[in-house]
Amino acid sequence: MTTSNPQIGLDLNRAAPPDQAIVVEAKDLRKSYKNFEAVKGISFQVFQQECFGLLGPNGAGKSTTIRMLNCVSPISGGSLTVLGQSVTENIRLIKSQIGVVPQDNNLDTDLTVLQNLQVYARYFNIDKKEATRRADEVLELFQLTDKRNNKTDEISGGMKRRLVIARSLINQPRLIILDEPTTGLDPAARQVVWQQLRLLRDRGVTILLTTHYMEEATQLCDRLVIINEGRIMAEGKPRDLVRRLVGYEVIEMRLPEAERQELLPLIANRPILVEEAGDMLYLFGQQTHAFHNLTLPEGNYRLQRHASLEDVFLRLTGRGLAES
Amino acid sequence: MSKNYSAQPAMTLPRKGLSLPNPFTLGTYRVFQRNRDVFLKLWKTELWPPIVEALLSLFAFGFGLGVYITQVNGQSYIQFIAAGLIFSSVLFTASFECMFGTFIRMQQEKVFDAIIATPVSIEEVVSGEIFFAAVRATFNGTCVIAVMAVLQLTPSWWVLLVPPLALLTGFLLASIAVVVTSLVSSFTSFNYYITLGVIPMQLFSSVFFPVSQLPENVRWVAYLSPLYPAVEAGRSLYMGDIHAGLLLNLVWILALTVVFYLLAVNLMRRRLIK
Known part of the structure; x- marks a missing residue:
């Protein structure tokens, strides 16, 4: 294999x-x-x-x-x-x-949505009038205008995230x-x-x-x-x-060990890449018709789909959890 | 509109070596403004306690203890203790602001991370924190003076120089607190500094009784305390007792301030810039 x-x-x-x-x-x-x-x-x-x-x-x-x-x-x-x-x-x-959006929502929780933007603008030496104009503009952009005068600990997690992104635009x-x-x-x-x-x-x-x-x-x-x-x-x-x-199409399947041996000859002359990951088997069709007229052994689970970036990602970075 | 940043002091991230920042920059003021704005949002809960505290302490010490102790070094006890309480208040305000306040902003609210993503530098963040704590401490200390002035117990116009001295002292004590904060990993570690630093400073820096009352072989504790020269100089200014020794106190406070400020900035940078 x-x-x-x-x-x-x-x-x-x-x-x-x-x-x-x-x-x-x-x-x-x-x-x-x-x-x-x-x-x-x-x-x-x-x-x-x-x-x-x-x-x-x-x-x-x-x-x-x-x-x-x-x-x-x-x-x-x-x-x-x-x-x-x-x-x-x-x-x-x-x-x-530059505009920076960090992983954490590091907002000033005691201040309102608008004040957050004004205080942040001040770090860039933008005067208050201009800061307020820009703040209203970016709040509009991220559909936060209604929350302008709410304290930031009163708005939802999703809104906080949008506010952090909006904040990163304040210095244009x-x-x-x-x-x-x-x-x-x-x-x-x-x-x-x-x-x-x-x-x-x-x-x-x-x-x-x-x-x-x-x-x-x-x-x-x-x-x-x-x-x-x-x-x-x-x-x-x-x-x-x-x-x-990875190619064009992917077949993912679960196949008992014995039947895996039968698979190889079936795909030998085709532009197909095989990858094993745990109990899963991935076949990557590297040309448009790689799987044309191919009869595969029946697995417990089988799915044929378009190749995606996720396949690239997993192929390159490994399917294990390498968090140390 | 945005100002031209090339006109401001250049800022780099040296990997090693001591940082000798100028604490008086626009960026420092921006951080100060941020803390001030948040503080003033909460003024209803933050502004009145120092005034009430000043009243309560002066009442308790002055009219309670003062009945038994009428004179200390030729001053009435209430005047003696008032000068001490000004700086005791500075000590607690500056220390707690730059321990718990700074730690929360740095570790929990991640405010520092937000600020250093802007043109403001980490040195300016630390300086702004210290300045804010010093100003807050000065305000609280001045509340004591105000109460004494209302009671007509301020004998000299030299008292007007006490707030500037409180500001410098606050800057020093806030710097020391930032040094502590830069080293701890959780709130509970502050207990070490509070118990072994803040409380002994309050008790043995001539706040409640003159250092001459201490047995000779432990007086060095007071002389080591950064609060001691401030209380001594502050009390002289309060009473209008102007002499050359004041200058010596001032020089000592200034020297300590420079040392601890540089330590605070560099340790914080080491903690946050990795």
């Missing part, structure tokens, strides 16, 4: 389209703590007006990378430039032009960096956030986000990298990654 090995030739396709400026550039970026290296030399570029995704399991190094991008964690090696400035130089300049950033923006949101609220992020991108804002949700990455990201254990495993457009690394 061939157990697939995610040995992927990286087709990085680095050349920037001529009209697109580089907004973020990481070269061999590293971060090490006392006795462990969280980011082990990653390189990527984010172009203007692009939505770029950083995908990876828990502990992959996503949040560490985000913290370095936000200039709150010094880099240990390599280089990182944000909006043309190195994060080791004048970081006030970088911070004044050129780049927004979001760490798991829609974690904890219900499907409707998630749609609102996605729509607004797409609108912002269309207005010229560059977006960099991390997510666990493959659907989110598929919906939003123009390009993405998948990170595992501090290294980039793959980079590309979501659709291309799916085609290149």
Whole structure:
């Protein structure tokens, strides 16, 4: 039985389209703590007006990378430039032009929704009149106008999340960096956030986000990298990654051990990749008609579906829970 | 509109080495404003206690204890204790603000994380916290002076210099509290500093009785206390007893302030910037 090995030739396709400026550039970026290296030399570029995704399991190094991008964690090696400035130089300049959405909703719970935005705007030296105008604008954008004068501990979790995202726009950033923006949101609220992020991108804002949700990455990201254990495993457009690394269609099935042996000859001459994971068996059809006229042994469970980013993700990062 | 950030002091994230920040920046003021705004939202519960506390303590000590102790070093006991209570109030306000207040903002509410994602630096966050605590402490200490003034028990105009001294003392004591906060992992650890730091400082810094009453071989405890020079200098200003020794007290407080402020900023940065 061939157990697939995610040995992927990286087709990085680095050349920037001529009209697109580089907004973020990481070269061999590293971060090490006392006795462990969280980011082990990653390189990527984010172009203007692009939505770029950083995908990876828990502990992959996503949040560490985000913290370095936000200039709150010094880099240990390599280089990182944000909006043309190195994060080791004048970081006030970088911070004044980026919008940051952290994983936690770190709002001021004693203040109202509007006051949260006003106080935050003040850190950017935006005067009160202008801050209030912008606050009303972003509240409208994220459908929070009704809650303008509520205290933030009176609004729902989903609203808090939207408020944190709205807050990140108060300085009219050129780049927004979001760490798991829609974690904890219900499907409707998630749609609102996605729509607004797409609108912002269309207005010229560059977006960099991390997510666990493959659907989110598929919906939003123009390009993405998948990170595992501090290294980039793959980079590309979501659709291309799916085609290149898993294919077109997937059959997932549970099959008794004995019958698995019968499977191999059946698919031997077809462009099919097989992967075992626990009691599950995955067949990845790497061309459009890979499964055409194929009769497989009857398993206990069988599903044929389109290949998705989730398949790419799981192939590259492993199906085990590697949280340490 | 946004100001040009290149005009402000450059800010970098050096990995090692001592940070020697300027505590008087716009960013520091922004953090101060944030704390002030939240405080004033809660003014109904926050503003009256220091005034009532001043009244109660002065009543208890002055008219209770004062009956038995009529004179201390030639002053009436109520005046002696008033000067002490000003700085006792500064001690408690500054210490608790920068222990529990700072810890909650840092650890539970994650306010610091929100602020350092903006152009404000961690050094400015720490400085803003200390400034706010110092101003709050000064307000509470000044409540004691106000009550004494109403009772016409302030003998000298030099008393007007007590609030500035309280501000400096508050800054020092808040810095020490931030040092403690930067080292603890939970609330309960504050007990060590409260029991072994704050309470002995209050008891043995000449707040309630002159240090000369202490047995000679334990007087050093008072001389080590950062509160002691403040109480001594504050009491002299309160009584209008101006002499050269005041300057020595002031220099000592200033030196301690510089040391603990730098420690506070650097330890906090070490804790939060990883």
